[in-house]
Amino acid sequence: xxxxxxxxxxxxxxxxxxxxxxxxxxxxxxxxxxxxxxxxxxxxxxxxxxxxxxxxxxxxxxxxxxxxxxxxxxxxxxxxxxxxxxxxxxxxxxxxxxxxxxxxxxxxxxxxxxxxxxxxxxxxxxxxxxxxxxxxxxxxxxxxxxxxxxxxxxxxxxxxxxxxxxxxxxxxxxxxxxxxxxxxxxxxxxxxxxxxxxxxxxxxxxxxxxxxxxxxxxxxxxxxxxxxxxxxxxxxxxxxxxxxxxxxxxxxxxxxxxxxxxxxxxxxxxxxxxxxxxxxxxxxxxxxxxxxxxxxxxxxxxxxxxxxxxxxxxxxxxxxxxxxxxxxxxxxxxxxxxxxxxxxxxxxxxxxxxxxxxxxxxxxxxxxxxxxxxxxxxxxxxxxxxxxxxxxxxxxxxxxxxxxxxxxxxxxxxxxxxxxxxxxxxxxxxxxxxxxxxxxxxxxxxxxxxxxxxxxxxxxxxxxxxxxxxxxxxxxxxxxxxxxxxxxxxxxxxxxxxxxxxxxxxxxxxxxxxxxxxxxxxxxxxxxxxxxxxxxx
Numbered sequence: 001x002x003x004x005x006x007x008x009x010x011x012x013x014x015x016x017x018x019x020x021x022x023x024x025x026x027x028x029x030x031x032x033x034x035x036x037x038x039x040x041x042x043x044x045x046x047x048x049x050x051x052x053x054x055x056x057x058x059x060x061x062x063x064x065x066x067x068x069x070x071x072x073x074x075x076x077x078x079x080x081x082x083x084x085x086x087x088x089x090x091x092x093x094x095x096x097x098x099x100x101x102x103x104x105x106x107x108x109x110x111x112x113x114x115x116x117x118x119x120x121x122x123x124x125x126x127x128x129x130x131x132x133x134x135x136x137x138x139x140x141x142x143x144x145x146x147x148x149x150x151x152x153x154x155x156x157x158x159x160x161x162x163x164x165x166x167x168x169x170x171x172x173x174x175x176x177x178x179x180x181x182x183x184x185x186x187x188x189x190x191x192x193x194x195x196x197x198x199x200x201x202x203x204x205x206x207x208x209x210x211x212x213x214x215x216x217x218x219x220x221x222x223x224x225x226x227x228x229x230x231x232x233x234x235x236x237x238x239x240x241x242x243x244x245x246x247x248x249x250x251x252x253x254x255x256x257x258x259x260x261x262x263x264x265x266x267x268x269x270x271x272x273x274x275x276x277x278x279x280x281x282x283x284x285x286x287x288x289x290x291x292x293x294x295x296x297x298x299x300x301x302x303x304x305x306x307x308x309x310x311x312x313x314x315x316x317x318x319x320x321x322x323x324x325x326x327x328x329x330x331x332x333x334x335x336x337x338x339x340x341x342x343x344x345x346x347x348x349x350x351x352x353x354x355x356x357x358x359x360x361x362x363x364x365x366x367x368x369x370x371x372x373x374x375x376x377x378x379x380x381x382x383x384x385x386x387x388x389x390x391x392x393x394x395x396x397x398x399x400x401x402x403x404x405x406x407x408x409x410x411x412x413x414x415x416x417x418x419x420x421x422x423x424x425x426x427x428x429x430x431x432x433x434x435x436x437x438x439x440x441x442x443x444x445x446x447x448x449x450x451x452x453x454x455x456x457x458x459x460x461x462x463x464x465x466x467x468x469x470x471x472x473x474x475x476x477x478x479x480x481x482x483x484x485x486x487x488x489x490x491x492x493x494x495x496x497x498x499x500x501x502x503x504x505x506x507x508x509x510x511x512x513x514x515x516x517x518x519x520x521x522x523x524x525x526x527x528x529x530x531x532x533x534x535x536x537x
Contacts, residue, residue, distance in 0.1 A: 068175030088172035362515035448475035
């Protein structure tokens with residue numbers, strides 16, 4: 001055992017999130033925690049990382065083991081990013097400082113005591129990897145794409161940039177137990193793939209929460225599902241978990257049905273015995289006793305719970321009348337944000353045809369979202385032209401929700417673009433998991449996932465035949481992602497999407513536009529094919 005939660009109970013505001021939960025992670029295991037939003041995954045991670053204390057129960061962990069867990073972003077006034085990363089080596093830096101002090105003393109004093117102290121410090125420094133600090137820093141910073149921030153003030157970075165830097169610091173500390181909450185958020189494709197390889201080679205224990213299914217497939221050897229404050233363990237990666245869960249549900253349904261049949265027969269037998277006892281003249285006490293005995297037996301039966309089937313979004317997306325064969329034509333387009341700045345892409349050309357499934361991929365900052373805005377005509381290209389084909393009607397799902405009036409109630413924001421009675425609107429919104437008073441929340445109080453579901457609800461009501469999607473799976477839980485994927489699979493129009501979700505990319509898209517070094521290369525094939533071609537180039 002490396003870390004164990006024993007009989008954990010945790011409540012917030014009177015609502016129990018975890019109840020007498022026991023879960024054990026063995027040394028060297030790489031475990032993914034999954035479950036619906038709000039089921040307690042992050043709560044369990046915070047308890048394991050001792051960022052919070054349980055209401056009852058305890059956390060047991062291997063003696064002297066170090067835990068690496070990012071639960072909040074600290075402030076580092078006047079620190080540049082490289083200094084923040086070097087904080088991971090504070091013990092080694094202190095040893096190095098003491099070694100330098102002894103080196104100065106050794107210039108005038110060669111006593112055995114000083115030589116012995118220096119030798120011990122040097123041996124410890126070597127064992128702890130002191131001579132590899134710079135190479136480790138370079139490797140992890142390059143992998144996460146944070147080298148370019150080295151001389152920037154840490155406190156001036158964005159939230160996502162700070163998160164990447166702090167993830168780098170934790171990895172540099174090389175803890176025995178690594179707790180990761182959505183580690184692929186804010187990372188581009190190359191950084192995600194680097195992190196996968198790093199965790200695969202990491203010899204310690206890993207417990208992670210993620211909505212990235214491909215990431216879990218690559219790094220997890222065990223999946224723990226949280227539901228109703230309890231956990232269920234599946235061995236293998238995420239795909240194995242799906243197979244095991246389906247088998248588990250089938251078995252539970254079978255056991256539930258069999259028990260219900262048995263209970264029905266017992267209740268019918270009790271009813272008949274009572275009827276016969278009453279009809280006998282005089283009434284038969286033996287039959288009453290038998291009925292009573294069977295009732296006691298029925299009360300002792302351990303009831304098999306009916307398996308829960310979670311409510312999922314119900315999406316139905318129909319294309320309006322078809323567009324012309326050529327949907328989007330991009331000709332020799334270059335774009336720069338302002339004069340004097342280098343172009344983000346230069347002289348790119350691309351055709352998109354009716355019913356294409358085109359994904360635009362590339363690292364952060366390569367202009368993927370900008371390309372969608374150019375197609376939407378929200379901005380004009382610096383050079384070249386973008387032509388939209390005949391009879392094309394566009395539906396656009398942006399990564400940010402700046403177009404939403406944050407002061408509006410959810411139901412009013414939904415009806416802004418759609419003519420519909422309030423009763424009909426509430427019926428539609430219920431299909432997107434907005435029930436009761438949820439529809440009266442203000443937009444500013446919605447979570448990222450709720451805003452995404454609101455925009456999807458609006459899109460589903462519009463007549464469109466070209467979908468432009470910018471990171472559509474961001475903020476959605478795994479079940480909602482799967483519903484969205486199924487809906488898009490059956491959409492009869494054209495789809496152009498920007499995404500870092502490799503599972504989503506691989507499942508839906510047969511044409512990949514890869515932006516790299518200000519150029520765009522279109523691969524006719526799925527994401528894995530395009531990735532191989534990109535590496536070969």
